[in-house]
Amino acid sequence: MKTPLSQKMGFFAEYYLKLKEQAGATCEADISKLSGFSEDEERVAYVDQLDWVQAGDANLLVRPEFDGKSALLAAEIKERATAAFKGKKWLEAMVLYTRSYMSLPNENVAEIRIVLANRSATLYHMQKYKECLIDIRRAIDLGYPKDLIYKLYERRARCYMALKDYPHTIEAFKKCITAMDDSALTSDKKSKLNLDAMTMIKMLLQDPRTAKQAAKQQKQKVALDQATALPAEKEYVSPLVRIDRSPQEGRFARAAADVKAGEELLVERPFVSVLLEKFAKSHCENCFVRSVVPVACPRCADVIYCSEQCRDEAAKKYHKYECGIVPTIWRSGASINNHIALRIFASKPLEYFLQLKPTIDKELSPEELLSLPKDDFRRVAQLERHQNKRPPSNFFQHVLMARFLTKCLQASGYFGPEPKPEQVRAICSLVLRSLQFIQFNTHEVAELHKFSSTGREKSIFIGGAIYPTLALFNHSCDPGVVRYFRGTTIHINSVRPIEAGLPINENYGPIYTQDKREERQAKMKELYWFECCCDACIDNWPLFEDLPRDVIRFRCEAPNNCAAVIEVPPSCNDFMVKCVTCGEVTNILKGLKVMQDTEMMTRTGKRLYETGDYAKALQKFIDLIRIMYDVLAPPFPDFCESQQHLKDCFLNLGNVYNLD
């Protein structure tokens, strides 16, 4: 049997190429006509009526992965799964158990836990030990029968053994031994299993790796407990932040008064967030915290949550219209941005968007935008989307993706049993709009991975989200702020003083200390469609490694506010130095003294950082930056280093995962 296109990996690209191939020569001419439209709805209507696009729709059938709940159907599929299991057809058994699981009504808990336990056995044979452990945990959480539970503990022990996790192996074998008391096993079988388990426990207890691992796990557990215990964070926009607008740069954040280094400027929860598929088994889909005891979605098996609270929150927010569709999105090869677009619509009923649509283009000032309710679609709908700069081919690709995502919504019942074409088109045009603003306004959500044995730290991209206020901040290659995440909540803090009236810029990726100007500018042009004119670009500041070490850059302290930089070699014996710009003399003694003090402070800050006292280290680096900035003018190496340390301290206050 031929696999349907939507079951294949990366099928969207295949669909797109096939579509263009089938259309042949007419395709480019048809696509170019998209430049004649100014409204997204017209663009969607135009693409909809193209014969060759309609013909291609046959390849883009989207169906939920399950046909709705039915205990009867679930039982029938389970029987087929068990037959496949007995025939050692592991993959087939696993897929069938999954379908059976998804078909079971929520209230059929007894059957759900059996199917999960059976699937865990299948996963064990497939050597998918981590997945197997998740199913075991779920089956136990759902109250797996006492007389059979020893089997799950034994399987759990064998999984941990295969994963070389000895403390957990021992714990599971111990539970298996205790659970056997409730089993109906014959005494022969009991003693044999008992002996096996005891032998393993004894052997592992003697293994020196066990104690070492146990100590590490204890440390990790503390970190995880702290992570899961993240308090619900209050949102905050500092009065120091004012959103302004300029003809060249659009809206941007400006300092309403002097900003000191280290100040909290913004704490914002996402308007929408999506976890990368790769983390779907380890993190909560709702809050992005690592799920120690995962809870499955009540309707499908696509995603997991860290707690029932998160699951219920997500179910209320959006999950209904994604159930059974998420695997199709993952398989399609669509990027996380496309999934974000789908989720925006899955979060509110059709009527909401239809009602809002006529007002969507009424331009709102930044103040009006920011005072809208947090979940108002206009907060994101009016973000930058550069629709006047888009070539027709770009619109065409986006319309195709919008059509696919709208089909996903349709398949999940979003438009009701009899979808009205005009409503489908209206939503498709809003999805198209969303794809455009998402392109320029999404942030990567990160988690800091720490390898305590080597001291290495790495920021890992775990998902994507839109923060409507932060999305109004512009870019600089020498940003004034750092961002870090607690769960999905973003925190923005200043990393240097910012004078009243100056822009508060964040960074979209390339930074002057690491990337050459040409590369940074090319990247900004390609990804965000603007020419970067930050100080670092205009003056072509050197990379960190090329910053001159043989000059100190003092600020001219003349009372005329000259603001020039006086470059002095470290060996200079004169304390009174003349500014070549204004001719006034500056006493650099204070600056030299600062240089001496900073050495000591840096050492203290680093020591505090290494011992894990991030709050104190942070304060040290804030002080350092403040006193350096007062007399010295960036860029200079010590300042860059202190800023980097300050950023690292902030990152450690956010999502952290200790790997060893």
Ligand SMILES: C[S@@+](CC[C@H](N)C(=O)[O-])C[C@H]1O[C@@H](n2cnc3c(N)ncnc32)[C@H](O)[C@@H]1O
């Ligand atoms: C995330 S938005 C920032 C807010 C945006 N200026 C607005 O009005 O909504 C990104 C877009 O802002 C503009 N932008 C960001 N940084 C800029 C800069 N340094 N200079 C000029 N334009 C910039 C670019 O058009 C970019 O695509």
